Amino acid sequence: MAKMDWWVSMPKVELHAHLNGSIRDSTLLELARELGNKGLVCFPDVEHVILKDDRSLTEVFKLFDLIHILTTDHETVTRITKEVIEDFAAENVVYLELRTTPKKNVSKGMNKKSYMEAVLEGLRAVTTVEVDIFSEHNFDSPANASTFARGNDCASNGTGKKKIYVRLLLSIDRRETTEAAMETVKLALEMRHLGVVGIDLSGNPVIGEWLTFLPALEFAKEQGLLITLHCGEVSNPVEIHAMLDFLPSRIGHACCFGEAEWAKLKSLKIPVEICLTSNIRTETISSVDIHHFADLYNSGHPIVLCTDDSGVFSTSVSGEYSLASSSFGIQKRAMFQLAKNAINFIFAGHRNEMNTSDLVEVGTKGSIGSLVRKEIEYFRRLELECNWAFIESQKTNYMKMDSSGCSCWPSFESCRMKWKKKRRINGGCLPAMCFMVDVSEGNSEKEIIQFSDSETDLGRVLWL
Numbered sequence: 001m002a003k004m005d006w007w008v009s010m011p012k013v014e015l016h017a018h019l020n021g022s023i024r025d026s027t028l029l030e031l032a033r034e035l036g037n038k039g040l041v042c043f044p045d046v047e048h049v050i051l052k053d054d055r056s057l058t059e060v061f062k063l064f065d066l067i068h069i070l071t072t073d074h075e076t077v078t079r080i081t082k083e084v085i086e087d088f089a090a091e092n093v094v095y096l097e098l099r100t101t102p103k104k105n106v107s108k109g110m111n112k113k114s115y116m117e118a119v120l121e122g123l124r125a126v127t128t129v130e131v132d133i134f135s136e137h138n139f140d141s142p143a144n145a146s147t148f149a150r151g152n153d154c155a156s157n158g159t160g161k162k163k164i165y166v167r168l169l170l171s172i173d174r175r176e177t178t179e180a181a182m183e184t185v186k187l188a189l190e191m192r193h194l195g196v197v198g199i200d201l202s203g204n205p206v207i208g209e210w211l212t213f214l215p216a217l218e219f220a221k222e223q224g225l226l227i228t229l230h231c232g233e234v235s236n237p238v239e240i241h242a243m244l245d246f247l248p249s250r251i252g253h254a255c256c257f258g259e260a261e262w263a264k265l266k267s268l269k270i271p272v273e274i275c276l277t278s279n280i281r282t283e284t285i286s287s288v289d290i291h292h293f294a295d296l297y298n299s300g301h302p303i304v305l306c307t308d309d310s311g312v313f314s315t316s317v318s319g320e321y322s323l324a325s326s327s328f329g330i331q332k333r334a335m336f337q338l339a340k341n342a343i344n345f346i347f348a349g350h351r352n353e354m355n356t357s358d359l360v361e362v363g364t365k366g367s368i369g370s371l372v373r374k375e376i377e378y379f380r381r382l383e384l385e386c387n388w389a390f391i392e393s394q395k396t397n398y399m400k401m402d403s404s405g406c407s408c409w410p411s412f413e414s415c416r417m418k419w420k421k422k423r424r425i426n427g428g429c430l431p432a433m434c435f436m437v438d439v440s441e442g443n444s445e446k447e448i449i450q451f452s453d454s455e456t457d458l459g460r461v462l463w464l
Contacts, residue, residue, distance in 0.1 A: 006332065007318035007325075011094045013342035014306055014317050016228075016252050016273035018171075018202070019100035019119070020067050021309025022084045025050055028063075028311070031070045041069065053314040057283055063312050072105040074118040081122025087310070089129040089164040091318045095346060099169035099200045099228075102184055112187055116170070120194060123166060130163040133195035167197045167348045169228065172213055174203035181216035189223055197347040198226040198249070205233040210242050217246065226347045228273070232256045233284060244268060250345060252306075254292065255284040262295075271302035271345040276323050277315040278308035288327045297328070297338075304342040 028050050036043025046066050049059045071077055081098075088096050100119060102112035110118075123131050170188040172181045188196045199220045201213055217227055231243045231251040240261045243251065252273040254265065265272070274293050279285040285292075296303050305320045307313070325335050 004318065004322060007322045008091050010318070010321070010336060010339060011092055012317045012321070012339050013095045013304065013346065014088060014093045015097045015250070015304050015342065015345060016275060016306030016308055017084075017088070017096065017098055018309050019081060019084060019098055020071050021064070021312045022087070022307070023067060023070075023080050023311045024083055024087065025311065025314075027080060027083060028066070028070070031076065032066060035069065041066065055281065055312070055314070057281065060281060060312055067312075072103060072110065073108045074110060074114060074121075077115060077118040078122040078125060081119045082125040085123060085126050085131060085164065085166060086128050088317070089126075089162060091316055093164060093317055095165045095167075095343070095348070097167050097169055097197070097347060099171050099202070101171040101173050101202070102187060112183060113190075116168075116187065116191060116196075119168070123195075130161050132163060132165045133167070165348065166195065167346075168195050169198045169200045169347070170196060171200040171202050172216065174201070174205070174208035174213070176208075176213075178212050178215055181213050182219065185216045185220045185223075185225070188220065188225055192225075198228060200228050200230070200252075202230045202252075205230065205236070210239045214246070226250075228252060228347075232261065237261060244270065249347065252308075253279065253284070255279055257292070266299065266301055269302060271304065272296060273306045274303050275306050275308035276320055276327075277313045281313050288323065291327075293324060294328050297330070302341070302345060303338075304345055305338070 029047065032041060032046050032050065033043055035041045046062065049055060049062055050066075052059065055063065071080065084098065085096070100116075102115045104111050104115075120133070123133050168191075170184050170191075172184050176184075185199060188199055199217065201217065221227060226249040227246075228250040229243050229246070229248045230253060231248075232240050232254045233256065235256040235258075237258060237260070240257065241264065244261070244264050247268065248270060250271045250273055251265075253275060254272050257265065274291075274296070276288055276291060276293060279291065280288055293303065305317070305324055307315050307317055307320060310316055321335055321339065324330060324338075325332065330338075
């Protein structure tokens, strides 16, 4: 458990999470029992599936069928939204893009807009953590400020309550018609001021044709909404090439690409949402050791680790990072950088292009990217401060002197674990990894706040 604690404590960004697939098992069990009592489902048939962690593909589909039945009334949608946000925040996700398909249920008086209003009500109902669901260009809107005053007051009253930035993606289901898809896009545009930042295309990959959804997706892009596509979940080279030609801001999965598709993806540098556990459980990838994560990571392609459906696949964002680290031999520091890089691919704060180089300083109108960066820096500083006393206490024990009299103190990681093998530079003794800070007036030992990968500019750094 201690090993997992490290991954939980690391600040993370989640960009591919389906609301209905992230429901708690305990909530599913409770709601399924209620439906069983009403004779709407056979509770014994679904109970054992809910209680399993290693569900088969058949059981996964059975669970999705149950979830579809459960999420057709406003009260349930509000409840599961609240719980999903709380669960992601509990594992230190600082920015979340939550996607969901707006539903209709005439018998419950539900339409696509009322469904989304129920989702928003769930966001407002969260009390264990601050939830920021503003879009940046509406920070100064009086109407929005009054609607979400509770969250903003918490942010400025100095309580130090944990905060999670949440943005919404509206999903177009592949079973839908062109008209229904256009309805979803127009709803997303109508709700942009309430945190909706993009459109997702998802659903059964063997149903529907790409040309059916293209008009709605093109309209969305023209209106400034960013697009992510479930792409390559099954082998369909024609559709994959068409999707890549569309130039979405991100794609999800990319499991069934051929050499031509990989070459095209890499040349376009479209970020990929990687969902390791999901791909294994759905059997689109036979085993994690042959997952395309390794190739994309080693080639420097933009990627972000995600859960897909954390509830259905019994995983977590922390679990995905732990799995990637152990499966591909990636050290924690590199995994931390991978998590931080995900900020570059978020939809919040963007308009018509994916990459922006003008992230402003945090302030009343700071961009979401700079706000999340500030959040991550906070956690890193907090970790250093909490361990400063320990580092001080270890200096005497760990101080090493070489023949030239050069003293070398270990880094924070070295203090927590063992000394890594030292390397010699110009006759001096150099730890394999150290903290480095600029040597300038006002710097003191306790102001060390950042890592540096450079080991060459020794004239401008202070070795501890």
